[in-house]
Amino acid sequence: MGLFKRLYxxxxxxxxxxxxxxxxxxxxxxxxxxxGWYSLGSVLLVIFALQVATGTLLMIYYVPDAEKAFKSxxxxxxxxxxxxxxxxxxxxxxxxxxxxxxxxMLSTMMMGSYKSPRExxxxxxxxxxxLVQGISLTGYLxxxxxxxxxxxxxxxxxxxxxxxxxPYLVEFLRGGKLVGPPxxxxxxxxxxxxxxxxxxxxxxAHLFVLxxxxxxxxxxxxxxxxxPWPVQSYRYHGHPGGIPFFPNYLLQDLTSICIYLAIFxxxxxxxxxxxxxxxxxIPANPFQTPAHIKPEWxxxxxxxxxxxxxxxxxxxxxxxxxxxFLALLPFIDRSPERNPLxxxxxxxxxxxxxxxxxxxxxWGHFS
Amino acid sequence: xxxxRQTLRSSLQAAFGALILAALCLAAPQPAPAAGAEQPGTVxxxxxxxxxxxxxxxxxxxxxxxxxxxxxxxxxxxxxxxKDAADAMNRSRGFLGAPKEGEIPAFCxxxxxxxxxxxxxxxxxxxxxxxxxxxxxCHGNHAVVKASLELINEKSCxxxxxxxxxxxxxxxxxxxxxxxxGIDRRIRGFQAQGVDTDRLGQGLFAVRNRFHTMFxxxxxxxxxxxxxRINAELGKLDRDLKVVEEARAKRKIxxxxxxxxxxxxxxxxxLLRKTYD
Numbered sequence: 027m028g029l030f031k032r033l034y035x036x037x038x039x040x041x042x043x044x045x046x047x048x049x050x051x052x053x054x055x056x057x058x059x060x061x062g063w064y065s066l067g068s069v070l071l072v073i074f075a076l077q078v079a080t081g082t083l084l085m086i087y088y089v090p091d092a093e094k095a096f097k098s099x100x101x102x103x104x105x106x107x108x109x110x111x112x113x114x115x116x117x118x119x120x121x122x123x124x125x126x127x128x129x130x131m132l133s134t135m136m137m138g139s140y141k142s143p144r145e146x147x148x149x150x151x152x153x154x155x156x157l158v159q160g161i162s163l164t165g166y167l168x169x170x171x172x173x174x175x176x177x178x179x180x181x182x183x184x185x186x187x188x189x190x191x192x193p194y195l196v197e198f199l200r201g202g203k204l205v206g207p208p209x210x211x212x213x214x215x216x217x218x219x220x221x222x223x224x225x226x227x228x229x230x231a232h233l234f235v236l237x238x239x240x241x242x243x244x245x246x247x248x249x250x251x252x253x254p255w256p257v258q259s260y261r262y263h264g265h266p267g268g269i270p271f272f273p274n275y276l277l278q279d280l281t282s283i284c285i286y287l288a289i290f291x292x293x294x295x296x297x298x299x300x301x302x303x304x305x306x307x308i309p310a311n312p313f314q315t316p317a318h319i320k321p322e323w324x325x326x327x328x329x330x331x332x333x334x335x336x337x338x339x340x341x342x343x344x345x346x347x348x349x350x351f352l353a354l355l356p357f358i359d360r361s362p363e364r365n366p367l368x369x370x371x372x373x374x375x376x377x378x379x380x381x382x383x384x385x386x387x388x389w390g391h392f393s
Numbered sequence: 394x395x396x397x398r399q400t401l402r403s404s405l406q407a408a409f410g411a412l413i414l415a416a417l418c419l420a421a422p423q424p425a426p427a428a429g430a431e432q433p434g435t436v437x438x439x440x441x442x443x444x445x446x447x448x449x450x451x452x453x454x455x456x457x458x459x460x461x462x463x464x465x466x467x468x469x470x471x472x473x474x475x476k477d478a479a480d481a482m483n484r485s486r487g488f489l490g491a492p493k494e495g496e497i498p499a500f501c502x503x504x505x506x507x508x509x510x511x512x513x514x515x516x517x518x519x520x521x522x523x524x525x526x527x528x529x530x531c532h533g534n535h536a537v538v539k540a541s542l543e544l545i546n547e548k549s550c551x552x553x554x555x556x557x558x559x560x561x562x563x564x565x566x567x568x569x570x571x572x573x574x575g576i577d578r579r580i581r582g583f584q585a586q587g588v589d590t591d592r593l594g595q596g597l598f599a600v601r602n603r604f605h606t607m608f609x610x611x612x613x614x615x616x617x618x619x620x621x622r623i624n625a626e627l628g629k630l631d632r633d634l635k636v637v638e639e640a641r642a643k644r645k646i647x648x649x650x651x652x653x654x655x656x657x658x659x660x661x662x663x664l665l666r667k668t669y670d
Binding site: 100103104105110113269273274277278280281284285287288291292294295296298299302303304306307308311313314 | 435464466581584585586587588589644645647648649651652655656658659662663665666669670
């Protein structure tokens with residue numbers, strides 16, 4: 027303990043560590059009625075860190091070459107000590123990241139935390155959501171399995187619905203007329219370099235905006251559920267008399283992280299096949315189309331929507347409109363009230379929209 | 394100033410809307426086209442698949458065959474150029490067409506030489522050209538079925554002779570067949586979980602082929618002896634599979650401990666937080 031204190035003093039003398047701890051941890055006050063949903067952001071940071079760590083380890087043995095990719099993944103899964111664990115953690119983690127991100131957005135929506143002055147928090151979060159879907163999609167091709175190959179064929183094909191530029195865009199995405207070795211090169215570069223760096227930068231922006239605006243107060247419990255002031259000049263939303271981030275809320279974060287990791291490892295060890303069809307372990311064969319090609323679960327609603335509409339462009343436009351509406355929600359919903367029980371129209375629309383998404387997902391799965 | 398802010402806001406909204414639209418167009422997957430999903434690899438299927446009756450029927454039959462399952466297309470048997478519609482059926486490109494009855498064993502034997510040898514040595518093969526069966530009599534031509542004991546059945550065999558001896562041979566091989574099917578199912582199950590089953594699959598493939606060579610044999614004692622030897626080979630594969638099963642069971646125990654540990658930590662952190670409240 028003496029050694030630790032001496033080390034801490036030594037660092038404090040040089041960078042003023044005590045001041046940082048006081049300002050960012052023990053003196054960083056949060057609303058007294060803060061709930062567990064607020065810890066999903068920390069859970070997502072842990073997931074992203076795990077994805078980067080497992081992805082880096084996978085890169086040591088993975089070969090991004092159409093001739094060797096499948097064999098290298100088979101080697102990782104079967105020959106490399108704990109390679110199976112690292113690969114499954116990476117694959118399951120990507121799905122969990124989308125799921126937790128959805129929950130994080132849903133809780134933000136229900137508690138009205140996207141409302142003014144937190145439009146930028148919502149926007150950066152929404153872009154992060156689309157980027158996470160993108161990084162999952164590009165990573166899907168990496169194993170060069172039947173599932174990877176055909177799911178990417180289906181996904182890149184969607185760009186063809188865009189009038190005039192569609193076919194050129196498909197060719198640009200694939201690096202040729204069909205999915206092939208050039209597609210793997212492009213997707214790999216996006217997956218391991220462009221997208222992780224962009225996501226990390228946006229996480230930084232998201233946290234910066236969060237620090238500058240201050241944490242929102244949950245619209246439940248004793249305090250006012252309306253935003254306390256109109257945005258006329260910048261003002262930090264502090265919480266005098268609130269609970270400190272350290273140790274109080276850090277313990278809540280740790281509780282949520284442990285619960286998440288328990289669920290995550292339960293899937294990794296007991297039900298990884300939830301996310302893999304047998305086609306995921308057959309090498310890609312451009313001449314043999316699997317019987318049922320389905321996208322990942324989080325794209326099933328989009329997939330089913332496209333099947334419902336008679337024209338692909340119409341289906342795509344409806345989805346684009348819905349997503350644009352969601353992205354611009356803080357600019358559309360200007361009312362200061364944040365308690366969902368006092369916003370019946372919003373509540374009906376939100377629950378209806380969510381049920382519609384779940385219904386389309388289930389329909390897409392069984393169609 | 395207000396006008397400027399409104400203009401800026403609407404410009405930002407429009408720009409962001411365009412960004413989202415573009416992102417969605419790139420990210421949202423589409424259902425695969427129902428027709429056209431097959432890659433344009435063989436002109437044989439493209440052309441014959443759309444033809445009616447006699448000319449189109451082989452494609453439909455082939456799709457359900459073991460050949461289709463293993464990626465053996467029309468040109469694998471009939472030759473020709475599967476990428477050139479104009480010369481696909483040109484003899485100069487190796488097109489063979491359909492064989493005459495007496496040529497069928499040699500036709501199939503290009504890929505299955507061992508089976509052809511067994512067949513020609515059998516009573517069936519010796520009767521070739523004298524009313525005896527050819528490969529396609531039992532295995533089908535385009536709807537080629539996987540060789541299994543189900544092929545030895547009363548309905549099929551009694552087309553030419555009584556079923557008694559065939560039944561005795563089938564009964565002698567029944568246990569081995571069950572063993573092979575069981576091991577095959579386990580290997581496929583592991584393959585579907587990412588286990589490298591190449592070596593096991595190749596081992597089973599070799600044993601199964603040996604087993605199938607007996608299908609053309611009509612000597613009951615020899616079939617029984619060979620079945621016992623094959624069962625011993627299958628026993629080795631069974632032991633290898635048990636090693637994989639044990640390793641996976643150990644993983645589940647380790648996973649269970651990790652999950653329980655994490656849940657316990659979650660409870661401890663929660664209780665600790667309560668003390669600060």
